[in-house]
Amino acid sequence: MQRSFNTLTLALIPVAIAINIAIGQIIVLLKLPVYLDSIGTVLVGLLAGPIAGLITGGLTNIIWGVSGLNPQYTPFFYVAAVIGLMAGIFARLGWARTIWMWALGGLITGVVAAIISAPTSAIVFGGVTGAGTDLIVAALRASGAGIMQATFGQGIVSDPLDKLATFVIVWLIVRALPLRLRVRFPNAEYLPK
Amino acid sequence: MTNAFSLYTPRASALHRLHPLTMLALVVFCLVAGLALPGPWGPYVVFLLLILPLAALGQVLPNLLSTAVKIALPFAISVFLIQGLFWTGGTPVVELGPLSLKREGLWFAAQSTGRVLTVVSSFLLLSLTTRPDALMIALDQRGAPKTLTYIVLATIQIAPRFQAKARTILDAQRARGLETEGSVGRRVAALLPLVVPLVLGSIIDIEERAMALDARAFSRSGPKTSLLTLRDTSAQRAGRWLLLLGMIAVVALGIWLRRAA
Structure with missing residues (x-):
């Protein structure tokens, strides 16, 4: 782990986790139907690669939970880790060079997140989040869907949209970064022009 | 939001004096037991007989209870309404106009609420009693x-x-x-x-x-000095091994109870 990171990546990760948390909380304040709590994770995936993205995502949920502020996020740490991993892989595939491919990467990440978060959501949390999107769960249950299907249904409605927005925001931010900083990250050659 | 990014509450309690790894083992045991024991009652037993007494011992019971309830309540309301009202093919127990609460749905909701409560309060117990820097060291x-x-x-x-x-x-x-x-x-x-x-x-x-x-030579290899020293005892070391064995035992007990049911 120590070898594969340059110091810039190491300095970036805690900042990215703090970005996840700060923006995640602004969104709650603005009462928006998205989460946007993985902007930092996707940013690290894009700038520093899949492993750094994976660590950023996983640690975000663990720190957010173990600090006692949002303990309900911790069981989903593996979902956040996969989001960072996928952002890193899509970046290495060169998908970040155009916004269209990168947006598609966001949609795919959202679908994967919905699929892998559903079991934990159904088993630990009874399929609900205590937020507005629970109406979707209610509607699906009322029309005869099982708990797992209804939970997945809720995820597949909200996650792809959320990750699409996250990926696009990150892309715009990275394009605005000064060149002298961009070239110092491990993924410099894969970044948007 | 509070200033410090941690709920750590300093107290002169026995729990606060424990080595961070002992505390971590204790909390992981609570988590494992809460999720392994079956039925709606499993998580509640862990919550009432393990987590709450520990919180009282750590003198953080009011903090733990108020935060845990604040987090678990929206989940509980949502899960009772959704799974209670819309359980497919359940036995109705309470009629509410055209809708009815189903017994199976309420049973499931009680179990989910118990699990949320156990997961949330286990993490809260750790964060209230353990300094994050001590844990990391x-x-x-x-x-x-x-x-x-x-x-x-x-x-x-x-x-x-x-x-x-x-x-x-x-x-x-x-x-x-x-x-x-x-x-x-x-x-x-x-x-x-x-x-x-x-x-x-x-x-x-x-x-x-x-x-x-x-x-500051962060990437230099070799031993480094820390300002914070931790106290560990052989009793606590033994306690951590016992907790690990306890986790295996409680998982086995959970599987056995599920089989027997």
């Missing part, structure tokens, strides 16, 4: 990578500053006329002027952080 001494220690501790220090920065940017943008209330469309449009300055500003800062790390 303990992990570091057991061979966890230094990188991990740095990431976690740096995050805990900068997260509150970022929250304050986010708040400042929100206020600044509002002051120059950005509308952050109203329709969903308007609130989404308000997002970029908030997110971009926060992220751009902080990424530009990291160059300085990286230089600071290099200047």
